[in-house]
Amino acid sequence: MEVLIDSNIKVGVKASNREEIFGIIADTAIASGYANNKYGILDGLKAREKQGSTGTESGFAIPHAIGDAIDYAAIVILKLEEPIPFKKWKTLDGKPVDYVISLLAPQGAGSSHLRILSTLSALLVDDDFQVQLKAKATPIEIYKFLRAELAKKAKS
Amino acid sequence: MSYKIVGATGCPTGIAHTYMAKEALERAAKKAGVTIKLEAHGQAGVENALTPQEIQEADIVIIAADKDVNGDRFAGKKALVVPVGKALRNPDELIANALSGKGVSIYKGKVQKPSASSSSPLEQGDDISSSSNESVGRQIYKHLMNGVSHMIPFVVGGGVLIAISFLFGIYSADPSSDQYNSFAAMIKNIGGAAMGLMVPVLSAFIAQSIAKRPGLVVGFVTGMIALNGGTGFLGAIVSGFMSGYLILFLDRLLKDLPETLRGVKLIFLFPVLGVFIGGSIMVFLSDPMNGVNEWMMKFLSGFQESNPLILGIIVGCMAAFDMGGPVNKAAYVTGTVLLAQGNYFFMAGVSAACIAPPLTTAFAVIVFKKYFDMSEYNAGLVNIILGATHITEGAIPFAAKDPLRILPTFMFGSSIAAVLSYALQIQVPAPHGGFLVLPAIAAVSHRGWFDALLWVIVILIGSVIAGTILGLIQKRRYLRDKGIA
Numbered sequence: 029m030e031v032l033i034d035s036n037i038k039v040g041v042k043a044s045n046r047e048e049i050f051g052i053i054a055d056t057a058i059a060s061g062y063a064n065n066k067y068g069i070l071d072g073l074k075a076r077e078k079q080g081s082t083g084t085e086s087g088f089a090i091p092h093a094i095g096d097a098i099d100y101a102a103i104v105i106l107k108l109e110e111p112i113p114f115k116k117w118k119t120l121d122g123k124p125v126d127y128v129i130s131l132l133a134p135q136g137a138g139s140s141h142l143r144i145l146s147t148l149s150a151l152l153v154d155d156d157f158q159v160q161l162k163a164k165a166t167p168i169e170i171y172k173f174l175r176a177e178l179a180k181k182a183k184s
Numbered sequence: 185m186s187y188k189i190v191g192a193t194g195c196p197t198g199i200a201h202t203y204m205a206k207e208a209l210e211r212a213a214k215k216a217g218v219t220i221k222l223e224a225h226g227q228a229g230v231e232n233a234l235t236p237q238e239i240q241e242a243d244i245v246i247i248a249a250d251k252d253v254n255g256d257r258f259a260g261k262k263a264l265v266v267p268v269g270k271a272l273r274n275p276d277e278l279i280a281n282a283l284s285g286k287g288v289s290i291y292k293g294k295v296q297k298p299s300a301s302s303s304s305p306l307e308q309g310d311d312i313s314s315s316s317n318e319s320v321g322r323q324i325y326k327h328l329m330n331g332v333s334h335m336i337p338f339v340v341g342g343g344v345l346i347a348i349s350f351l352f353g354i355y356s357a358d359p360s361s362d363q364y365n366s367f368a369a370m371i372k373n374i375g376g377a378a379m380g381l382m383v384p385v386l387s388a389f390i391a392q393s394i395a396k397r398p399g400l401v402v403g404f405v406t407g408m409i410a411l412n413g414g415t416g417f418l419g420a421i422v423s424g425f426m427s428g429y430l431i432l433f434l435d436r437l438l439k440d441l442p443e444t445l446r447g448v449k450l451i452f453l454f455p456v457l458g459v460f461i462g463g464s465i466m467v468f469l470s471d472p473m474n475g476v477n478e479w480m481m482k483f484l485s486g487f488q489e490s491n492p493l494i495l496g497i498i499v500g501c502m503a504a505f506d507m508g509g510p511v512n513k514a515a516y517v518t519g520t521v522l523l524a525q526g527n528y529f530f531m532a533g534v535s536a537a538c539i540a541p542p543l544t545t546a547f548a549v550i551v552f553k554k555y556f557d558m559s560e561y562n563a564g565l566v567n568i569i570l571g572a573t574h575i576t577e578g579a580i581p582f583a584a585k586d587p588l589r590i591l592p593t594f595m596f597g598s599s600i601a602a603v604l605s606y607a608l609q610i611q612v613p614a615p616h617g618g619f620l621v622l623p624a625i626a627a628v629s630h631r632g633w634f635d636a637l638l639w640v641i642v643i644l645i646g647s648v649i650a651g652t653i654l655g656l657i658q659k660r661r662y663l664r665d666k667g668i669a
Binding site for chain 2: 047051055058059064065066067068070071076079080082084085090092093094096097120121131133137139142143145146147149150151152153154
């Protein structure tokens with residue numbers, strides 16, 4: 029299974045809090061066949077959040093989880109219609125979350141799959157990358173952009 | 185080459201922040217014009233590992249980690265130790281501080297131990313120590329859901345094959361019937377095998393959720409005993425929890441075993457002791473099941489001639505109570521015995537009560553779609569087929585995840601269907617087949633097809649009422665889960 033597929037990318041997502049977003053992440057991964065147990069995923073994401081918020085900068089958040097509830101490593105991307113207020117999802121720079129990039133991996137995932145997740149994480153540090161990613165409007169545009177960027181980064 | 189700065193990044197999950205911190209620090213170092221080499225302590229292990237020489241030659245160490253990054257190697261070096269988030273937030277400041285010496289101290293040893301420590305002697309996947317601090321109710325629900333999610337494909341695959349075999353005639357798998365068709369008999373057998381596995385699989389994956397792989401083994405075996413012992417899916421829930429906690433108990437008992445015997449514990453002691461003890465307990469528990477079954481049949485025979493309301497409630501509750509377990513079977517077998525004696529009324533109620541639960545779930549997932557998981561939604565749709573062919577088991581995954589609330593809901597719906605069936609004096613001359621026997625109902629009934637239609641309607645009434653309740657229960661759970669901060 030490919031780690032990045034366009035059907036795991038949603039734009040215009042409506043959600044009013046973090047828990048709702050986690051539900052959408054889990055449903056998306058299950059619907060596309062990457063995971064099996066919604067509650068397992070929710071628990072994993074919430075447990076990670078308890079150790080420290082995964083909200084980063086410029087509206088991005090990267091909730092992630094590893095566990096048996098997940099069958100294949102996956103990237104689930106939700107572009108939100110309305111940002112989640114800072115008090116509901118803490119971020120490093122205090123800006124509200126409007127772009128969620130969720131990384132999911134099964135227990136004992138293969139290193140090539142984990143590499144894709146870590147490469148994407150590293151890309152997210154780049155301001156230019158953030159701006160370009162946010163400019164992409166449709167799932168297929170986001171998918172193509174990320175594929176190209178991941179390939180570029182993997183070579184460097 | 186040698187680096188001015190060396191260091192390590194790491195976070196407990198090891199798939200995101202570890203690498204973001206590494207990237208951020210590398211960029212900041214480049215901007216400041218200094219050389220840096222950072223190890224990433226991620227899920228896949230240590231990447232970009234430092235050599236002792238590189239550590240030796242570096243001027244300063246930066247450790248940005250929320251877990252142990254094997255810090256002993258840096259002892260005696262000048263070091264800056266920060267949480268991983270700090271490296272993400274202010275990488276430039278961190279590099280500047282490292283260069284200017286602000287906040288730098290001589291490193292003594294390890295950074296703070298992470299909460300999810302690696303002290304467990306078990307391998308990944310075998311690690312059965314539970315680090316969770318969730319409420320008991322929620323943990324139980326999580327274990328049940330793990331069993332249910334693995335069980336659903338068996339119910340769907342097996343159930344649909346059995347349903348297809350009925351299309352060849354409801355007696356098509358019986359060699360002595362003139363409807364006999366060898367292909368139909370074969371797919372009914374295959375379907376039966378898949379359906380039969382549902383009980384052990386439920387047990388096994390409840391146990392796996394509690395105690396990982398060692399639990400899985402014991403859960404499968406005790407689930408098989410539950411199946412053979414005729415305890416149905418309720419027995420599987422009991423055996424699953426029993427097996428999981430048994431392994432946790434054994435693990436505690438064996439905790440003083442020397443590290444060198446760890447392998448023996450995993451591949452020998454857990455399976456042998458676990459299967460023996462768990463198996464014995466389950467044999468002991470399922471032994472009385474035949475007695476329960478016989479007692480229920482005697483109990484039921486005493487009510488055969490009572491009024492439709494009482495008989496309907498009893499039959500409805502029995503049929504939906506354990507769906508294939510001893511109580512359900514008591515009602516069903518009584519129905520087939522009476523059928524052989526020419527009483528077609530009794531079976532009509534039993535059948536209606538058996539068909540209602542799967543249709544209840546179908547109605548619930550369709551009307552309350554957004555509150556159900558995708559897998560449950562799909563299973564609910566398949567239950568239209570399973571319900572229409574009298575395969576009650578389709579409803580089991582829904583009941584298994586929350587038996588205390590959902591079984592009474594099914595019992596209520598089945599009772600309504602059975603009571604109405606008896607009150608309207610509907611006759612059903614076949615022991616299974618569901619809506620495929622409607623022509624036979626029309627043939628034996630003096631009101632003809634009207635009765636067949638009436639029978640469908642009473643089942644739908646029970647299903648819609650119970651389905652509404654089921655949907656509301658699910659909605660409440662969904663909203664409550666969402667509210668957890």
